[in-house]
Amino acid sequence: MDVLIIGGTQFVGRHLVEASLDAGHNVTLFNRGRTDPGIYPHVEEIHGDRDGGLEVLRGRKWDVVYDPSGYVPRIVRQSAEFLRDAVDRYIFVSTISVYSDINDLSETGPLLELANPASEDVLSDYGALKVVCEQIVAEIYGERTLNARLGFVVGQYDPITRLPYLLQRFDKGGEKIAATPDQPIQFIHARDAADWMLGAVEQKLSGDFNLTGTPFPMHELLDTIVEVTGKPTTITYVGDAFLKEQGIGGVDGLTYWVPKESQAAMNVSVQRALDTGLTFTPLKTTIEQTLDWVRSGIYKPDMFSEVLKQFVLTQEREDELLALWHQRQS
């Protein structure tokens, strides 16, 4: 199969590249050549900006295009229209942030509306913009497209301060702060998401699909991390109230922490994807792969995005919080 990936050099795109190569497909990457150029020396890379620079793709044909780098409707419309007759299928990488009601996170749940139709503010309107992007692709491709709505994504190459940062924290050993042991969490290995997308193309699936894991308790994640790091570690669960009082921001402040009243957000239905071939890498393997990558030194704190950086729990803050917690308990 001939595969085009718009992007392909950061995280989810890299897993799509590797899954496609492992499946024996011919891969072409289209990106600006800024993010890790040349990481796949044997893969054809065409450079251009998806905003106004698609002409370099003219005259070519692919069986499928994967679009993991679409966030702005005006720009997604360009690639969707440009490739209409050049690809058989268009797979849009979306997010579960498209939903407006955390109590209905099935594919038929209500979606966010974009309050300002002219917005291109990806930070504030991320989910609502993805909704419009999804609609544009669906309007142009009909049965030839699907929206892969990803939950939290994990695995090697992850540029976000979530699992890699949690692993960095735990890899030092010592006492670690956490919220509650039974809090549910859901995430998906990027490779599992990529493998499902490849299978979905084979099956010619269309429509909307949530792609995340099935919920499991926080202590399972943290205990597995301690086991894999092999460092002497104690985990101190301090509960939601203390963290809120101390102004810790959820999910990005203390990785994957979601207070009790918002835990419905960790109950995304994945039955549709399970029924169509989604399988999961074991948690321990996911942690091992990601820890290896973190330990290789490629993941560096200066990769934290400016936005997430302000929430991240530093070592100093963690020590302060633990000292205060113990003082209160004594």
Ligand SMILES: NC(=O)c1ccc[n+]([C@@H]2O[C@H](COP(=O)([O-])OP(=O)(O)OC[C@H]3O[C@@H](n4cnc5c(N)ncnc54)[C@H](OP(=O)(O)O)[C@@H]3O)[C@@H](O)[C@H]2O)c1
């Ligand atoms: N991480 C999560 O937990 C999570 C959760 C839910 C959904 N998602 C979704 O998963 C996707 C993650 O994508 P990713 O960053 O990992 O994808 P990726 O394809 O690995 O990386 C982004 C690519 O886009 C290219 N790019 C950026 N701007 C471009 C432009 N103007 N023209 C052409 N190429 C451009 C970059 O290369 P150049 O810079 O060289 O151009 C890079 O190759 C997103 O759609 C996100 O919404 C992620």
